[in-house]
Each structure stands twice: as C-alpha cells, then as structure tokens.
Amino acid sequence: MLTAVAQAIVNGLLIGGIYSLVSIGVTLIFGVVKIVNFAQGEFVMIGMYISFFLATRFGIDPLVSLAVSMPVLFVIGMLLQHFLIRRVLALGDMPQIFLTFALSLLLMNVALLLFTANYRTVETPYSEAAIHLGGITVAVAKLIAFVVAMVLSLVLWVFLHATDLGKAMRAAAQNRDVAMLMGINPDRVFAVAVGVSLALAGAAGSLLMPFYPAYPMVGQVFVLMAFVAVVLGTLGNVTGALIASLMMGVAESLGIQFVGADSGLIVVFAMLLLTLAVRPSGLFGGWTR
C-alpha cells in the first residue's frame, strides 16, 4: 500500500513536470500580455511533431531536437504576437478568446490534414528503461523530462528576476503605460514573452516524444491540466503555476491509482472546485514569485 502511494506520487510528479512547462507558458502570456492562449496545447503538439520528424527522418534523439523545437516555437511565438495577438489587444475579451480558440482549432485540423490522426511514437534507447528504487519504478524517459522541465523553469525564473529584459517583462505586466515611461517597448517585451511561452510548450512536446504518442489532438490533454494549474496557482504567477502543476500531476496519479484508471481527472477537478470555493484567487499571491 505504502509503496503504491509512493509510486503514484513519483509518477504524478514526473508528469507534473510536463504540465508545468505548459502551464507556465499559459500563465506567462496571461500575466504579461493579458490574453488567455487556448492554443497553448497545440504548440506542444507542434513540438512533438518536430521531434517526431527529426527522429524518423534524421535519427535525431528528441532530447537533442529540443534544441530545434524550442527556437522554432520561440520564433512562431514572436510572429504570433506581432501579427495576430497585438492586433486584438485593444478589442476586449471576446475577440481575444475567439482568436486563440480559432487558432487552436485551425492548428489541430491542419495537423490532421498533414499528419493524419495516427498515433506517432519514437523509440529511443531509454524509452523502456527504468530505475528501481526500493519497490518504486522510475521510467528514465519521464525522469529526464522532469529534470529538464525543472531546469527550464529555473532558467525562466532567473531570466525574469536577474535580467533587465526579464524585469522589464514583469514591469510591463504590472503597468504597461508606466513601463513605457521607463523606456520599455511593450510590443517587443510582449513578443519575447509569447516567444518564451511557446518555446516552453515546444520543449514539453520534445520531452514527451520518447514516451508519449503524437497525434493532432494531443495538446488538449495537456492544456486542460495546464489551465487547472494556472487557476490554482493564481493567474499570472509563474511559480504558482509550477507548484500547482506538480500538485495536479500527483492528484491525477493518485486518482488513477486509487479511484480508477479513468478517474484521474475527477480528483483534479474536485481539487479545482474546492480551491475555487475556498480561495477563488488561487493558492498563491499575484505576480512575480
């Protein structure tokens, strides 16, 4: 019993690392640009297909193709902000929601057209490898994904707190007009924020590829968890999203283990409703931390 609990917690933390990359991206865009990106999961999907094709065509390991998917998605993010999001920012909530929702549907359907609905997997030497600690099994591919996710989160935190551009991003998130008075060009800072967010989604995609199949709708799985984590972690709070994602992963995993294989989400949404009832603003304070 105790081993089963420990196993479930370990599994949950490992997948929670992936959730955190997606939710940090969502919360960063929301915190800085003030827009809810419903298409974030589709950028995970794009990251997966990038790694899938680099693996099948050129035999490049997904962990290596992270170095391709992240910059490619960073650039896509900059372009997305510059050509689409920027144009709807002044228009209010509805056009913004329609924009990212339409983008999500568009990307899923384009993927369906180009790649079919088939599940695509990549076999790596470590895909089936596992470490045994006591009675607990740790899948190597998931462990690597978790560690890289935590390192990327840490790098983002350092960027936000120790670089001028990162501080400018936090300043622009808190007060766009006054940020301009400081000499900060909000268009530039917003484009970088969206670029970084999408790069994190791309990283999640590449990290998933060794142990998770790619298919056109795969992003939906992750974006759902990400949105729950973003709300629990307080909208716009990067560290909050990280911690909440790990909690979500564990809650889901415990649900699967002890309620039923299809019941992981029941526990997750029960947690969401409970939190919203008790602390509607999420578990953590505002921005920055």
Add this chain to the structure above:
Amino acid sequence: MLTVAGVSAGYGSVPAVHDVSITVGEGEAVGLLGANGAGKSTTLRAISGLVRPTGGAITFGGTAIASMPAYRITELGIAHVPEGRQVFPELTVQENLEIGAYIPAARAERRRTLDLVFTLFPVLAERRRQLAGTMSGGEQQMLALGRGLMLKPRLLMLDEPSLGLAPVVTDIAFEKIREIHAMGTAILLVEQNAGRALALVQRAYVLESGRVVLQGSSAELANNRQVQAAYLGL
C-alpha cells in the same frame, strides 16, 4: 528645451486640453496649476507620449516628439513621474529603481545613479528588498521620484507629488524636489496645491477647462487676485 505649441489632446473623441502652449528652459522649474480636471495630467501625458496630441507641436531639445512612442521620448531624457505614484507594486524597491534606468544611456551609469538616489532617499536604501506595493504612500512617492531620477533626466515631470500625502510628508517630498532641481534638472511640476508649487518654481501656467488662462513668474501669480481667490484660498 521643451516647447509645447498649441497642443490639443483628449481621450477618444473627447478633448481634454485645447491649444496649450508652454515652455520649459534648461534647468528651469516651471509649474502647471489648475483645479481637478483642468487638463494638467493630460498635458504631461501628451508630452511623454502616453496620449497622442490631435493638434499642435511638441519639441524637446530641437527634436519633434509629438508623434513618437512614449518609450522613445523617454530615451531623449524626459522622466514622467505619474499621478498616484504608480510604482510597480510587485517589484522590489531596488528593481523599481533599476527599471527606472532601463534605457541604455542610463543603464551604463546605473550603479552610480543608484547610490545617488539612496543618498537622497535613505528610506529607499533601507527598504531595497521590500515589494514596492507594501510601502506607505509617502515612501512610494519617494520611490516614484527616485525611479524618475534613475533615468538621469534632463526634464523631470512630476504629477501631483503631494497627492494623498500628510503635510509633513509633503514637506519632505518638496524638499527633495528642491534638491533635485538644485542639481540642475529642469522640472515641470503639476500641482493642485498652488501655494507649495509657487514656492518652488520660477514660472507657472494656470490651466482652466483645458486652456492656459494665466501665466507668469511665481511672484506675479502669487500676487494675482484671481489666483489668490481660486487656488490660494486667500
């Protein structure tokens, strides 16, 4: 140095200031007085680029700035300390000051300017690790002033630095502004508290319903019956 010539500006289709002309010379301290809603803040926003003028011209050091984005105008050396302080609440005091020196020219001298600001406002040095949003109104005003100074501005525009401050704290704030001016920075001071403003500036303009209705030296305005009745409570 700063010339505002016949500028009109507003919000949406609602005009807030009409045909406003003011000048500020190198190192000068100039006041902009008027009742609530007269258009003082809008005038400052038009200068700093937060509001796009619908007519007229603004030049700073010979450069036309009326159609520049706000972040470019900042690079020319105009610091705008906005009404209500508007520090970044979830940045620390030190981070707020660092952001004040974001433009490349100011960034190069950031350490030295920071020391100067900490000397001028010792309370900011004590509170450097504190989140700005958790400080008192007076401390936030000092921070907003310090953040403006971090730019090493040629012109410092202050929008109602006394707003919401206790009289003793206002005294301190005005003393600091006087020190800043004495260091050679030109100042454009917006105030409802005309008595305090006239004690500090050399010249002033009086705005009423978005128009300049009076202008003159501080002494002239302080002795003007209209000003005494309307703004000095005499």
